[in-house]
Amino acid sequence: MKKLFLTLCLGIIAGSSFGQNFMHALYEYTPNRVNPAFASSDNFQKGMFIFRNQYASEDIKFMTSYAEGNHPIFNEERRWSGVSVSLMNDRNYGAEIYSLNQISASYAINVPLQKYTEFSIGLNSSFQSKSLNTQQLTTGSQYVEYFGFDPNLPSGEGQCTINKNYFSFAFGLSWQKVDRYGKKLFSAGYALHNLNRPEDSFYENNVNKLPFLSILTASATLMENYQWHIKQDVFLRHAGSVTELVSGPSFRYAVGNMRTESIKTMLRYSTANNIMLGAVYESENFALGGSFDFNILKNNISNSGTFEIMLSIKRLKRPKRKSNWRFNAENTEESDQLEEEKEDHSVNTAEENSNFQDEEKDPQDEITVKTEAGVITYLPHELEDLTYNFQFDFDDYNLNHEDEQYIKEMTEIIRQNKKVKVRLTGHTDNIGTDEYNMELAFERAKKIGIILLKNGVPKRKIKLVTKGESEPISTNDTSEGRAKNRRVQMQLVYD
Template identity: 30%
Template sequence: MAKTLGLLYSFDRRTVVHLLLIIVLEVTSTQARAQYFQFSQFNFTPQRINPALVATSNYAQVAFVYRNQGTDGGFRLASNSLNAMYPIQSRTGNRWSGVGVSFLDDRSGQAGIFSTQEAGLSYAINIAVASRQSLSLGAKVLYQGRRINLDGLYTGSQYIPDRGFDESVSPGENFGELKSDYVTFSMGLHWQIEDKDETVAGYWDISFFDLNRPEEAFITAWPLNPTMVAGGGLRVYQRRQLSIFPQVLYTRCASNNVVNAGAVFRYDLIKSNKGSPYLDLRSGFVFGRSAVLGLQYQNDRIALGVSYDFPFFYNNVANTGAIEVGIVLKKEIARKKKQKANSKQASVAQKPKKLSAPVGVKKPPVVVRDSSAVRKDSLHTATMSERLRLKQDSLAAMGMAGQLKHEPLILEKATLRFGFEFNSAEPSAEAREYLDQLATALKDNHDLHLQLVGHTDNIGSDKFNIRLSLARAQAFRDYLVNAGVESARIVVDGKGMSEPLNDNATPDKQALNRRVEMTIVYNK
């Protein structure tokens, strides 16, 4: 009895509250592992979501996230996460697997009384299921150590009635440190689809953690319940520099369910190509707990993020407000394969066209040569304006010689195949590069006019495809107008699926039919 009184008297009221809360949290986690902890910026901690995510990007990256969370008990929870991922490519440059490591340090209570340390290793392989679609299967082994250290919370002395604490007499109790160490195994499956810019347009995944159910308790052995994490997201809107990507993350352990639903609002600061900087406004609502707002800046080298959790519609004693800050350093692993096949499908296929002479006028012997393809390297040089200028000068010379009348003539004709996504009119990064060069050429040569005709594959109704083909041509026109070309110089039309280049028998052939026909007209 004296030992018990001594222990009770050695604690002040605030310390007792802290200790009781920690014990409650420990008992809760021992019984059901009710809360598998997730960071609010979970895109910075992918290995806590699914080990398969280490093989879903061409970027090697190192990420650090710090979270500080307040509670009604007056103490704070501090969590630090460090993880790294590296994609593994084949000799042909295809990403076929990935490896990752992760570390976590989580401390709570006064002077970090309760602490958790984790170290994990993840590995995943990729399976190509369709064009720009991949399925990843991952596994993870994790070591976790948990500690409750009560040093400093009690006097370590015996309490003697009517005398107080006698430092020369031991209380006979040793609360020093309680430990729990175990190893767990996890597996996950992830599917995603990317657009031409290699930006994720949709995904779903599911993972199972702690499959081996290790014994984890400080006093008595208790099997750890497996945790299931599932999620998905889909880009539902994209126009110009704004896109909206709703997503949901669901966590279940025993009979406990946690749902985090929200959306990412992305704004491209420079709408050009892959790797351009953008801002993400991240929002979420954890049902029964809190709301989350965050802002992230990303480019092809670095990502910076900050978020804040706050009670919303609910009083959450375990979270009265939490702030997170994160940083990601990343670098794209250079592709080894040649871009010949990609550039052939995604660039411009053209056929030489002879100039049409007016009726009654002998055809000129000069044939204006069109380039056979707009290659990737030519997109970075301002040669189109010069080429069209030479053609103009040639026509002007023939007009002065009386060989041609001053009537509109076709100067160049091309089929633009920049890999339109199914049911999409959004220009790809390569298309925007080409349109930038075309806009420069049109602004340099004011006698040139443009005709744009959109086309589709054979999927969908005639009415739907007419609208889609017109939207594709209109998207190119809008881009050129925004770049400074007069709208009166551009005419658009849509043919739907009425003029296919092939029989649409395969997905690759259908992709070739999703195109815009461009005709440059000289009209002096």
């Protein structure tokens, strides 16, 4: 058994060294191990932890602990770069025979190509320290004729701890296209690891250089609406003479009234004859999930079964835009700087109109309708059903500063009146497809709901409804009428 353990241990070390065959099934949550360009793939500041338990045989298993932190870097307009740092410990369970420690850092720069499309370039440097303790790996006896192996006799085998340290470098490229709500539609990435071909051998007279490790990733959205997101994932890895392909679909379903939470399930097949099953629950600020691998068709001596658990904590970051607003509680009239901001916003809106090139529309659909809701008064016992309309620019779901301030003031009434609930109903004009307008209407309502949540209104008191273009309050034949239809109706209900 000890010889088998030694052979297996050395085999896994060689596999990890030369091909880095060990891969997390939840590789989306270990971007630093996959492609350094992923260090700046989204607008979230994240911390991730994964624990992996891999069984090699009935009584042999390996445990891996992995932690990673990602931080996007913004200028005044966009996310232009990002950094990522990770730590990993991989060792056998029980006697300390084999262990690997790694620290890795990546930096990536984004290059905007077109609207909602970006290209990233990343570099990575990692330091690995490996050790093999042979004190537990001797036969422990000498053969005595007519008696057998006597464990009390010295074996004559050397016992020591062998160490190996080295640096390695990687280079990566990434391309992705997202929709206007930030959901990833298509992506592709390529990374080349071990650029410096580091030497890796526990024996001085047997110097081995690590081969280049190539990793190709790709995903494509198969179906998407405001509740479902189904995509196909591909992961291809090649090192030396070993090539492995991992592919399969993932299904994401948005749950809850606000649809800020989702459940993601994954089914993947590996050409190493493994099936990977996984599920992840994800909200705006954290994710929790797990996966399980099992063999099919033939036995895999190095991986007879693996499970992983994952925890991720994240926070959305935004560009460092300089505000053009000077809000004065005693004077709510718009300043000259506000007018300049609206002019700039009209230019951005005109660009967004290109999403509907096949639709006929009035060029003045970019006009902004000011919200008129009056003065808020706190009436704790006599509050009646009140309705407010918040208007939106064409093909837009962002609020202006004045509307956001008004909503924040309304939260005081909602929080202090225990029986007051909020109903947010999103509407659009009739330009665009029904499905697109349903999602746009929901995002408009969700925008106000998020402001209420962040200002202390409980989620149970908020209800979101999407109507799309089905309930106009004015004609859609004129730009003025369409502007009135682009709205979210906020209804305060005294229940």
